[in-house]
């Protein structure tokens with residue numbers, strides 16, 4: 600392997616130390632701790648783990664965690680009433696509804712109900728629109744985390760050819776907007792892209808977020824490229840792998856993220872960063 604690893608755990612830890620210091624400094628000025636409400640609906644095992652991790656990270660950093668657990672069988676009206684209550688609660692700075700939701704619930708309606716200035720996931724159309732206008736406010740956590748990982752390499756991204764593989768609302772599309780904002784010439788590929796191999800081969804920065812193990816072949820990677828793998832796929836033996844064929848890609852790339860330990864730890868860290876930002880702008 601010739602590529603250098605981008606250590607998401609280490610970058611996340613460095614950012615968290617900075618957040619912890621800023622939160623402690625606020626407390627020393629008599630300001631209340633930022634507060635994050637995490638709404639979990641039902642018992643999905645993976646969601647339970649992610650939400651527990653978010654709540655624990657809040658406690659570590661000095662953010663007040665407001666845990667809300669709703670029954671799997673609730674209807675839209677009940678979930679919207681919970682959002683309305685949290686929207687109106689002045690002691691709550693950030694609101695997060697863990698996805699995916701049970702089938703009977705409509706995630707779009709729920710996300711649009713969250714007050715944009717409390718939408719610490721950055722999923723509300725207002726926050727996405729601000730990002731599209733180069734006026735980012737609360738930025739979607741995973742793409743924002745990828746930008747921080749790219750920054751951590753010390754390489755400039757101005758004018759670079761960036762290719763995003765995957766066009767989801769949560770990762771691929773906002774990732775394209777983030778890379779555009781960072782000065783990259785940006786292409787977003789999706790299921791109708793005619794020649795994915797050719798698009799990837801042109802890229803100096805490749806971000807892959809599809810959820811198909813090994814979709815991006817190592818031989819497609821341009822020598823010297825930076826490869827960010829957002830994919831997280833569970834193998835039959837319980838281990839995790841990304842969307843990129845890691846070993847052959849690492850032979851060609853200059854920088855690459857591992858899975859796990861690459862993008863994953865950044866998502867929760869940027870959520871904490873958004874929560875502090877939401878608290879700061881509410882106080883302003």
Ligand SMILES: Nc1nc2c(c(=O)[nH]1)N[C@@H](CN(C=O)c1ccc(C(=O)N[C@@H](CCC(=O)O)C(=O)O)cc1)CN2
Pocket residue numbers: 649695696697698699720740741831839858859860861862863864865866867
């Ligand atoms: N409301 C939201 N729902 C969901 C989001 C989100 O950002 N907001 N993202 C995902 C799940 N997710 C956080 O919620 C998340 C997934 C994975 C990780 C992570 O740290 N992964 C580790 C590996 C973990 C493991 O071993 O299983 C890694 O990649 O290193 C963090 C957050 C969907 N829902």
Ligand SMILES: [Mg+2]
Pocket residue numbers: 700701702703704705706
């Ligand atoms: Mg649904």
